[in-house]
Amino acid sequence: MAQYTRISGSVGLITLKNPPVNALSAVVRQGIVDSVERALGEPEVKCLVICGQSGKFCGGADIREFGKKMTGPPLIPVFHAIEAAAKPVVAAIEGIALGGGLELALGCHYRIAHSKAKLGLPEVTLGLLPAAAGSQRLPRLIGVPAALDLITTGRHVTAAEALQLGIVDQVTDHNTVDAAVKFALSVAGQSLDARRISTFPCPRLSNLDAVFEAAMQKVRQAARGAIAPVACVQAVRAAATLPYAQGLEREKELMATLFTSGQARALQYSFFAQRAVGRWSMPSGARWDTSKPKPIRKAAVIGLGTMGRGITVGLAQAGLSVVAVETQEKQLMEAKQAVSGMLERGAKKRGVSPPLGNISYSSNIKTVGDVDLVIEAVFEDMALKKEVFQQLSAVCRPGTFLCTNTSGLDIDDLASQTPNPELVVGMHFFAPAHVMKLLEVVYGPRSSPQAVATAMQLGKVIGKVSVAVGNCQGFVGNRMLSPYLSQANFLLEEGATPEFVDQVLEEFGFAMGAFRMSDLSGLDVGWRVRKAAGLVVPGKPARMRQGCRYSPLGDLLCEQGRFGQKTGSGWYQYDKPGSRVAKPDPWLHSFLEEYRARHGLVARRIDHQEVLERCLYSLINEGFRILEEGIAAGPEDIDVIYVLGYSWPRHRGGPMFYADMVGLTRVLERLEFYHQAHPDVPSLQPCNLLRKLVASGTPPIHRWREVIKKVHSQL
Numbered sequence: 030m031a032q033y034t035r036i037s038g039s040v041g042l043i044t045l046k047n048p049p050v051n052a053l054s055a056v057v058r059q060g061i062v063d064s065v066e067r068a069l070g071e072p073e074v075k076c077l078v079i080c081g082q083s084g085k086f087c088g089g090a091d092i093r094e095f096g097k098k099m100t101g102p103p104l105i106p107v108f109h110a111i112e113a114a115a116k117p118v119v120a121a122i123e124g125i126a127l128g129g130g131l132e133l134a135l136g137c138h139y140r141i142a143h144s145k146a147k148l149g150l151p152e153v154t155l156g157l158l159p160a161a162a163g164s165q166r167l168p169r170l171i172g173v174p175a176a177l178d179l180i181t182t183g184r185h186v187t188a189a190e191a192l193q194l195g196i197v198d199q200v201t202d203h204n205t206v207d208a209a210v211k212f213a214l215s216v217a218g219q220s221l222d223a224r225r226i227s228t229f230p231c232p233r234l235s236n237l238d239a240v241f242e243a244a245m246q247k248v249r250q251a252a253r254g255a256i257a258p259v260a261c262v263q264a265v266r267a268a269a270t271l272p273y274a275q276g277l278e279r280e281k282e283l284m285a286t287l288f289t290s291g292q293a294r295a296l297q298y299s300f301f302a303q304r305a306v307g308r309w310s311m312p313s314g315a316r317w318d319t320s321k322p323k324p325i326r327k328a329a330v331i332g333l334g335t336m337g338r339g340i341t342v343g344l345a346q347a348g349l350s351v352v353a354v355e356t357q358e359k360q361l362m363e364a365k366q367a368v369s370g371m372l373e374r375g376a377k378k379r380g381v382s383p384p385l386g387n388i389s390y391s392s393n394i395k396t397v398g399d400v401d402l403v404i405e406a407v408f409e410d411m412a413l414k415k416e417v418f419q420q421l422s423a424v425c426r427p428g429t430f431l432c433t434n435t436s437g438l439d440i441d442d443l444a445s446q447t448p449n450p451e452l453v454v455g456m457h458f459f460a461p462a463h464v465m466k467l468l469e470v471v472y473g474p475r476s477s478p479q480a481v482a483t484a485m486q487l488g489k490v491i492g493k494v495s496v497a498v499g500n501c502q503g504f505v506g507n508r509m510l511s512p513y514l515s516q517a518n519f520l521l522e523e524g525a526t527p528e529f530v531d532q533v534l535e536e537f538g539f540a541m542g543a544f545r546m547s548d549l550s551g552l553d554v555g556w557r558v559r560k561a562a563g564l565v566v567p568g569k570p571a572r573m574r575q576g577c578r579y580s581p582l583g584d585l586l587c588e589q590g591r592f593g594q595k596t597g598s599g600w601y602q603y604d605k606p607g608s609r610v611a612k613p614d615p616w617l618h619s620f621l622e623e624y625r626a627r628h629g630l631v632a633r634r635i636d637h638q639e640v641l642e643r644c645l646y647s648l649i650n651e652g653f654r655i656l657e658e659g660i661a662a663g664p665e666d667i668d669v670i671y672v673l674g675y676s677w678p679r680h681r682g683g684p685m686f687y688a689d690m691v692g693l694t695r696v697l698e699r700l701e702f703y704h705q706a707h708p709d710v711p712s713l714q715p716c717n718l719l720r721k722l723v724a725s726g727t728p729p730i731h732r733w734r735e736v737i738k739k740v741h742s743q744l
């Protein structure tokens with residue numbers, strides 16, 4: 030609702046009340062209409078202030094209303110009524126003014142913001158554009174280049190930046206509503222002619238075409254197939270070239286296309302999924318709302334390679350005390366320098382001082398005796414990790430949580446090295462660990478709910494989206510990646526090139542195709558895992574292992590020292606080791622031809638559809654297996670992991686959402702087709718849960734849990 034009160038006799042105060050973010054639901058919109066009408070009708074009222082309850086101005090349109098039948102007054106006429114008012118209306122912006130919230134403020138005559146407020150038009154991140162006249166008013170207020178930046182990126186700006194850009198008129202450190210009331214009284218009675226943004230001409234640009242061409246090129250490059258950023262540029266162009274009313278029509282037209290698009294559905298699903306994963310549960314029945322985390326003030330990181338350094342930076346930036354341990358003195362010195370550099374660069378960007386003092390470095394593991402939690406990040410080798418866990422058990426005080434940053438090793442096996450396996454959980458970070466948003470929190474069968482709650486909470490403190498998952502080889506993300514990469518390799522054996530496979534996957538929206546990604550992460554990483562699993566048999570590159578089809582291509586490249594970017598060659602060639610520009614490699618093409626000849630394989634023409642279906646559907650099939658086994662609690666958990674950790678295009682929601690969009694019946698049919706063609710590839714055999722979902726009438730994704738529950742209860 031919107032509550033109307035009178036203060037100081039002559040100020041009408043409208044307070045938006047719709048927890049948690051005062052979104053503009055139908056009731057709130059109606060409340061604003063009624064309150065404005067009332068205030069304008071009361072002769073004693075000289076001016077109006079609009080604010081939000083609980084220190085939050087407004088989080089924008091109510092996203093939960095999208096996709097449902099629209100009721101209540103539409104936003105544009107509400108904002109026009111405010112702008113047309115004969116009494117000054119001042120927005121008192123505390124906390125947030127986002128999307129429709131900022132558009133509401135732009136409809137007001139003046140804007141006063143608290144210094145800690147964040148403002149922005151993030152609609153693009155939901156597959157939309159600011160269609161309550163935001164795309165038309167903002168460029169008129171702050172000019173085209175700045176508006177293009179805010180609208181196409183959706184980034185939030187601080188109050189200080191908003192003041193500098195001209196979005197707000199005043200910033201206060203004190204009570205914002207009081208400041209707004211004072212301000213409103215000071216301008217009451219003055220002409221409002223120059224305060225109605227819709228009447229402003231859009232600031233002229235001499236190089237208008239060039240600016241829009243550059244903007245379009247930039248968003249097309251970054252968008253990886255997303256349509257909203259392109260529509261945002263088109264809407265701002267309308268503001269720059271058309272009168273306001275016509276611009277508004279164009280905005281409406283563009284929004285109509287976006288609003289009902291699959292991409293908007295996917296992005297809005299992703300928004301809620303990222304919040305839903307915080308409400309984790311374990312098969313034991315332990316849950317986020319019944320398990321209390323322990324506060325972590327001091328943590329230790331063991332092993333300062335690439336991952337350990339990133340984790341140290343993340344912890345220190347969040348204000349924790351960190352003991353950073355590396356037993357190799359040379360590596361310790363290098364790490365100290367690297368970590369300090371990362372902290373300094375990060376602090377410079379944020380305009381704060383680097384938290385260098387939060388970290389103490391040591392080469393002695395005994396220095397971690399007084400920490401609350403340890404994150405082990407040594408080399409991915411089970412024997413080494415076991416040794417570290419034994420040492421930690423001896424030196425840590427009772428009750429210390431022991432976490433491992435393994436990317437796929439058995440958590441329970443590690444836990445068995447300690448007298449308190451309930452304190453052990455996995456914290457699987459993604460490189461670069463201080464940047465990537467995802468954290469897989471892995472519970473073993475003996476991990477206590479408190480250990481899981483503590484790791485989840487620590488993830489939140491350091492700015493991660495944490496997803497709780499069960500213990501199995503590769504957990505969720507890497508386990509699903511395995512059939513995807515196998516298919517990519519099989520396609521090479523059958524006649525494709527790395528360039529073609531990558532092109533198809535990149536056109537789908539991945540930041541990098543399977544082979545460019547392998548070259549970036551290092552081919553030796555997977556080689557080591559396959560060796561440990563007994564799959565690599567030197568000198569015998571037979572194409573079968575343990576009764577299943579196996580491609581030794583990656584192993585053969587590694588045997589030649591081709592580890593990817595770091596060695597200057599892998600699936601592609603690079604100008605020099607460390608270079609990032611992948612170039613097709615004639616050597617690799619001849620190598621593939623020789624390989625096929627050696628194994629009697631005849632190269633055939635492979636089309637886009639086959640590449641996509643085999644790579645994606647085998648990955649999705651593994652996702653269903655993961656759900657079936659209860660390793661992930663729901664499809665949202667898998668989708669968040671893939672979008673945040675594996676560059677799955679956000680506008681496609683994630684693999685499980687994508688399967689739902691394609692249609693489960695179709696996914697099942699195509700898997701059956703490919704499995705028939707490749708009966709020696711078990712990952713193409715449709716799993717039971719997928720069959721069950723199809724048999725039960727392919728319910729929409731939000732109802733899969735009902736079927737999954739039945740599957741679990743049968744176990």
Ligand SMILES: CC(C)(COP(=O)(O)OP(=O)(O)OC[C@H]1O[C@@H](n2cnc3c(N)ncnc32)[C@H](O)[C@@H]1OP(=O)(O)O)[C@@H](O)C(=O)NCCC(=O)NCCSC(=O)C[C@@H](O)CCCCCCCCCCCCC(=O)O
Binds near residue numbers: 091151304
């Ligand atoms: C606000 C935040 C920054 C807060 O972050 P914080 O970390 O503090 O908290 P959470 O993120 O966990 O959020 C808490 C809680 O709140 C829920 N929530 C947040 N925002 C909204 C919202 N806007 N609506 C509903 N619910 C919201 C959130 O889900 C959490 O609850 P949960 O239960 O899930 O845990 C942060 O939350 C944030 O960034 N929020 C999103 C802000 C945003 O993106 N705002 C923009 C919204 S879109 C918009 O405003 C559109 C307008 O420009 C225009 C609308 C015009 C509509 C016209 C329609 C015409 C269509 C024409 C088509 C015709 C087609 C046809 O022909 O039929």
